[in-house]
Amino acid sequence: xxxxxxxxxxxxxxxxxxxxxxxxxxxxxxxxxxxxxxxxxxxxxxxxxxxxxxxxxxxxxxxxxxxxxxxxxxxxxxxxxxxxxxxxxxxxxxxxxxxxxxxxxxxxxxxxxxxxxxxxxxxxxxxxxxxxxxxxxxxxxxxxxxxxxxxxxxxxxxxxxxxxxxxxxxxxxxxxxxxxxxxxxxxxxxxxxxxxxxxxxxxxxxxxxxxxxxxxxxxxxxxxxxxxxxxxxxxxxxxxxxxxxxxxxxxxxxxxxxxxxxxxxxxxxxxxxxxxxxxxxxxxxxxxxxxxxxxxxxxxxxxxxxxxxxxxxxxxxxxxxxxxxxxxxxxxxxxxxxxxxxxxxxxxxxxxxxxxxxxxxxxxxxxxxxxxxxxxxxxxxxxxxxxxxxxxxxxxxxxxxxxxxxx
Amino acid sequence: xxxxxxxxxxxxxxxxxxxxxxxxxxxxxxxxxxxxxxxxxxxxxxxxxxxxxxxxxxxxxxxxxxxxxxxxxxxxxxxxxxxxxxxxxxxxxxxxxxxxxxxxxxxxxxxxxxxxxxxxxxxxxxxxxxxxxxxxxxxxxxxxxxxxxxxxxxxxxxxxxxxxxxxxxxxxxxxxxxxxxxxxxxxxxxxxxxxxxxxxxxxxxxxxxxxxxxxxxxxxxxxxxxxxxxxxxxxxxxxxxxxxxxxxxxxxxxxxxxxxxxxxxxxxxxxxxxxxxxxxxxxxxxxxxxxxxxxxxxxxxxxxxxxxxxxxxxxxxxxxxxxxxxxxxx
Numbered sequence: 001x002x003x004x005x006x007x008x009x010x011x012x013x014x015x016x017x018x019x020x021x022x023x024x025x026x027x028x029x030x031x032x033x034x035x036x037x038x039x040x041x042x043x044x045x046x047x048x049x050x051x052x053x054x055x056x057x058x059x060x061x062x063x064x065x066x067x068x069x070x071x072x073x074x075x076x077x078x079x080x081x082x083x084x085x086x087x088x089x090x091x092x093x094x095x096x097x098x099x100x101x102x103x104x105x106x107x108x109x110x111x112x113x114x115x116x117x118x119x120x121x122x123x124x125x126x127x128x129x130x131x132x133x134x135x136x137x138x139x140x141x142x143x144x145x146x147x148x149x150x151x152x153x154x155x156x157x158x159x160x161x162x163x164x165x166x167x168x169x170x171x172x173x174x175x176x177x178x179x180x181x182x183x184x185x186x187x188x189x190x191x192x193x194x195x196x197x198x199x200x201x202x203x204x205x206x207x208x209x210x211x212x213x214x215x216x217x218x219x220x221x222x223x224x225x226x227x228x229x230x231x232x233x234x235x236x237x238x239x240x241x242x243x244x245x246x247x248x249x250x251x252x253x254x255x256x257x258x259x260x261x262x263x264x265x266x267x268x269x270x271x272x273x274x275x276x277x278x279x280x281x282x283x284x285x286x287x288x289x290x291x292x293x294x295x296x297x298x299x300x301x302x303x304x305x306x307x308x309x310x311x312x313x314x315x316x317x318x319x320x321x322x323x324x325x326x327x328x329x330x331x332x333x334x335x336x337x338x339x340x341x342x343x344x345x346x347x348x349x350x351x352x353x354x355x356x357x358x359x360x361x362x363x364x365x366x367x368x369x370x371x372x373x374x375x376x377x378x379x380x381x382x383x384x385x386x387x388x389x390x391x392x393x394x395x396x397x398x399x400x401x402x403x404x405x406x407x
Numbered sequence: 408x409x410x411x412x413x414x415x416x417x418x419x420x421x422x423x424x425x426x427x428x429x430x431x432x433x434x435x436x437x438x439x440x441x442x443x444x445x446x447x448x449x450x451x452x453x454x455x456x457x458x459x460x461x462x463x464x465x466x467x468x469x470x471x472x473x474x475x476x477x478x479x480x481x482x483x484x485x486x487x488x489x490x491x492x493x494x495x496x497x498x499x500x501x502x503x504x505x506x507x508x509x510x511x512x513x514x515x516x517x518x519x520x521x522x523x524x525x526x527x528x529x530x531x532x533x534x535x536x537x538x539x540x541x542x543x544x545x546x547x548x549x550x551x552x553x554x555x556x557x558x559x560x561x562x563x564x565x566x567x568x569x570x571x572x573x574x575x576x577x578x579x580x581x582x583x584x585x586x587x588x589x590x591x592x593x594x595x596x597x598x599x600x601x602x603x604x605x606x607x608x609x610x611x612x613x614x615x616x617x618x619x620x621x622x623x624x625x626x627x628x629x630x631x632x633x634x635x636x637x638x639x640x641x642x643x644x645x646x647x648x649x650x651x652x653x654x655x656x657x658x659x660x661x662x663x664x665x666x667x668x669x670x671x672x673x674x675x676x677x678x679x680x681x682x683x684x685x686x687x688x689x690x691x692x693x694x695x696x697x698x699x700x701x702x703x704x705x706x707x708x709x710x711x712x713x714x715x716x717x718x719x720x721x722x723x724x725x726x727x728x729x730x731x732x733x734x735x736x737x
Contacts, residue, residue: 233545
């Protein structure tokens with residue numbers, strides 16, 4: 001099959017899924033005030049400014065339109081079907097998006113590939129600054145997902161839930177956590193008190209999560225005094241981050257940070273004493289470490305403790321968000337709700353599988369190794385295989401395979 | 408509000424109130440603050456709603472902002488000497504979710520705990536590292552404040568409240584009152600004229616661009632992938648620096664996914680030629696930092712909060728250095 005037929009095949013499978021499973025799709029809260037948007041398979045265009053009456057209306061739309069992706073507005077509008085300027089913004093949920101794209105992961109994204117637009121050179125991982133062959137700076141890239149990426153995203157989500165709970169005082173019942181169906185997680189807060197926060201206020205929340213603009217002097221760092229491990233909020237986080245950094249760092253890394261040789265030796269040779277100091281007043285009086293030195297170390301501590309959210313999503317008060325229990329057009333997995341208190345045990349590669357029955361014959365062009373359900377697949381290169389539907393649709397949606405012609 | 412009818416204002420018995428009202432506004436225009444007061448309490452109290460009416464009648468948004476700020480500062484300064492209970496009561500009047508506490512951290516004593524949305528609504532506009540949420544102690548949804556800080560934060564709430572009052576419609580006023588309004592308007596415009604020093608000249612001086620814009624422009628010209636925020640920042644900056652829509656479009660041509668039609672649509676939109684007809688300005692420095700656009704500050708950056716302010720300042724220093732006449736080229 002060619003590309004177009006493959007697309008039609010995927011849409012047919014999505015249609016089948018929605019015919020059988022539309023009852024699982026629940027509309028978001030304040031339905032009458034939300035805008036809906038459907039990304040169409042064939043036209044690759046977004047059908048926007050749609051209103052939905054009730055659950056039945058939404059389910060019927062899913063079955064008849066069969067979009068590759070469906071979104072709703074995090075915002076509430078007086079008239080959701082009008083053009084942007086006439087919608088009448090009433091408020092918006094507070095939304096966080098954690099995506100492996102924004103996290104430096106231990107897998108180094110070796111499963112991602114890039115191709116130079118100029119000379120066609122290819123490589124693995126995130127694209128380089130300049131093409132190693134022709135020195136141009138234009139690339140196309142293909143992203144993949146692996147357990148390591150997803151695990152990193154999950155760790156960040158857990159950090160986010162922790163900050164929202166301890167610092168922002170939200171209970172797990174006040175947040176909705178979901179796996180996006182691709183490389184990350186979404187966290188929604190629909191509480192009344194956050195609805196009317198403007199972009200400036202949301203930006204402050206983003207900075208709080210990401211650790212931007214933090215000045216340690218406001219958290220008690222001065223004149224040989226500093227925060228303690230049991231302190232709350234960023235005070236405690238600075239201490240924890242510093243503790244973990246000093247515990248795991250080595251001379252080489254410290255020198256790379258631009259610290260003076262004498263200071264590096266002082267920190268490494270006195271490591272036991274430094275760690276011991278946390279039991280009393282902390283390491284802030286360590287001989288040889290001045291305010292410039294602490295500044296650099298604290299930068300690492302903040303990096304270690306910050307939550308890697310997508311800064312744009314949270315500050316955008318008109319954002320469109322994928323609807324829960326619908327399919328992701330890039331994977332054929334579904335966006336699925338996760339319990340905030342039980343996220344540690346959640347396995348997206350098992351729980352987000354939508355297509356559970358049947359097998360499909362494919363020609364796989366190029367795909368790295370991947371896991372889905374309990375099985376490992378690939379790597380594949382120009383081979384014919386017959387795979388369970390979920391794995392097959394995953395490859396088809398990723399554009400890594402085509403359906404085999406039936407004769 | 409006291410019972411003063413608009414027509415009574417023509418009556419000379421009320422003249423002292425009118426004079427005091429005008430003096431309040433005048434002080435706000437000249438010194439950005441209101442520190443004087445009438446020795447007569449009844450005159451002082453009645454003069455506030457009258458001053459509000461004068462400013463509202465001016466229909467001058469600059470004057471409105473300046474007056475609201477001055478009155479708000481005054482209230483905030485008065486509050487600093489009040490008891491914690493009184494401050495909390497005033498705050499609750501504005502629906503703040505606030506409680507009084509006694510909480511020592513290091514050398515600081517916090518007197519209030521305020522729910523974070525109320526904190527953000529008022530603190531997010533204050534340009535000072537101390538007011539960033541991340542530099543505050545926040546526990547369980549509450550931000551801790553000293554007495555002075557709570558008073559300062561209330562200033563923002565009061566300012567918005569007064570601005571709201573100033574934006575109400577005012578009917579026809581007696582001749583003697585309108586004369587005062589006109590006088591205040593003239594004074595305000597005079598002061599403003601002095602503050603608004605130089606406009607941006609017609610020719611674009613890329614040498615005066617701030618580091619963020621220089622980086623973004625370099626990326627665009629190299630055809631590198633750019634984020635939405637990056638493209639928006641670059642486009643709105645270039646438009647505001649006086650670059651033509653055509654020239655802005657050219658900057659994006661090297662992109663691999665360049666579409667002239669799409670780019671033109673977006674650039675024209677930002678330039679105010681489409682849709683909402685608003686001309687957009689680039690985000691301020693703080694926002695650029697949030698989205699990872701700021702590549703790090705240079706010397707000039709440390710003294711400004713907005714890329715366009717950087718540009719204006721730098722233009723001034725470049726011009727002074729070159730000792731060229733400051734007449735913009737037509």
